[in-house]
Amino acid sequence: MDAIDDERHITLPATFNFRDVGGYLGHDGRTVRRGRLYRSDSLHRLDEQDRAAFAAIGIRTVIDLRRPTEVERDGRVPAYPGLTYRHIHPEHADWSLTPHEKGTDLARYLADRYADLAQTGTVGLGEAIGLIADSANAPAVVHCVAGKDRTGIVCALTLAVLGVDDADITADYALSTEASARFSAWLAASMPDAAEVPAPFLASPAEAMQIFLDELRAGHGSVEAYLRHAGVTDEQLAALRDHLLDDGQVG
Numbered sequence: 001m002d003a004i005d006d007e008r009h010i011t012l013p014a015t016f017n018f019r020d021v022g023g024y025l026g027h028d029g030r031t032v033r034r035g036r037l038y039r040s041d042s043l044h045r046l047d048e049q050d051r052a053a054f055a056a057i058g059i060r061t062v063i064d065l066r067r068p069t070e071v072e073r074d075g076r077v078p079a080y081p082g083l084t085y086r087h088i089h090p091e092h093a094d095w096s097l098t099p100h101e102k103g104t105d106l107a108r109y110l111a112d113r114y115a116d117l118a119q120t121g122t123v124g125l126g127e128a129i130g131l132i133a134d135s136a137n138a139p140a141v142v143h144c145v146a147g148k149d150r151t152g153i154v155c156a157l158t159l160a161v162l163g164v165d166d167a168d169i170t171a172d173y174a175l176s177t178e179a180s181a182r183f184s185a186w187l188a189a190s191m192p193d194a195a196e197v198p199a200p201f202l203a204s205p206a207e208a209m210q211i212f213l214d215e216l217r218a219g220h221g222s223v224e225a226y227l228r229h230a231g232v233t234d235e236q237l238a239a240l241r242d243h244l245l246d247d248g249q250v251g
Contacts, residue, residue, distance in 0.1 A: 009175075010038070012053055014045035017147035017179035021155055021172070022244075027163030030245040036138045037244060039155050041147035041183065042066065043077035051080060061137040063088060063128055065150040084137070088128050090121025090150060100200045110200060111211035114153055118216060118226070126230030128154050129161075133236040135243035146183065148176035148204045156209055160223040161240055166213060170206035177204045 012018045018041070022034035035058070043062060046054060062077045064087045077085060093116060100109045118125065131137050132154075144150040152173045159169045180202040213223070220226040224237060 009179075010057065012040075012046075012057070013050045014047065015040055015043065016183040017041040017176055018141075019175065021159070024159060024162075024164045024168045024172070026159075026245050027241065028248060030163075030248045032159065032162055032164065033244055033246055036140075037132060037155075037158070038139065038141040039147055039151050040141050040143040041151075041179065042070075042074060042145050043141070043143055044075040046078055048078075051078070054080065058139050059141050060084060061086060061131065061140040063131055063140060063142040063154075065090060065124070065128065065142065065144040065154065070145060086131060088124050088131075090117055090124030090128070090153075092117040092121050092150075095200065106200065106203055107205045107207035107211060110149070110203075110205070110208035111215070113200075114149070114208070114212040115215060117150065117153060118212075122230045125154060125157065126227060126232045129157060129227055129230070129232050129240070130236050132158055132244075133232070133240040135239065138243065146176065146180060146201060148173070148180065152176065152204065152209065153212070156213065157223055157227065158240065158244075160213065161227065161237055162244055163241075166210060169213070170209045173209040174204050174206040177202070180204070 009019045020034050021037040021039055022032045024032045026032050061084045142151050142154050156169050216226055
């Protein structure tokens with residue numbers, strides 16, 4: 001199927017990068033179920049006017065990957081009735097300590113940041129995948145600030161376990177570039193005096209995610225092996241495939 005799908009992006013007020021992770025072809029010709037796992041930028045901007053639209057999607061669990069300082073600064077998703085909020089912080093270094101040098105390979109820079117996060121934030125990534133694996137938490141949405149880096153890693157690892165081809169995984173990740181452009185335009189209009197957003201915070205080149213996946217597999221043997229290292233059990237990996245892949249039956 002075409003990795004870039006008009007039905008994938010969901011228009012939700014106050015967000016720029018809310019979309020369904022389902023629809024891709026996985027193991028044994030089975031398709032990743034739609035309406036089970038979503039990805040998004042930060043949900044703190046939702047208000048009472050957005051409540052009906054959010055409720056219509058049916059989200060049961062919000063997995064927030066932001067730093068504690070980011071949650072403290074911006075706030076969290078509203079405490080809607082029936083919604084479970086889980087804050088998980090995969091430990092990682094502040095990117096400002098290793099800024100991207102203009103003119104250097106952006107994909108390589110991002111892949112290095114993702115590799116660092118996978119090393120220092122192993123426990124958090126494993127916990128997030130474990131929550132996604134539990135069908136009782138679905139439908140779930142995972143988010144960070146822009147919904148492309150930390151969220152991109154969690155979704156890429158999930159899709160890899162489901163047997164989705166790398167071309168689709170990296171194309172899904174790359175969709176965040178368009179969303180970042182929408183966010184940048186909103187920021188310029190609402191806060192014209194704000195500093196220009198650095199390129200690494202806006203771009204999602206498919207090559208960055210491919211490098212990350214290739215090197216993660218080279219270091220651990222497979223994505224599944226990395227996730228076992230992160231504390232995800234074989235039972236959770238099986239549960240992930242069981243509830244996020246359709247039954248493969250036609251008609």
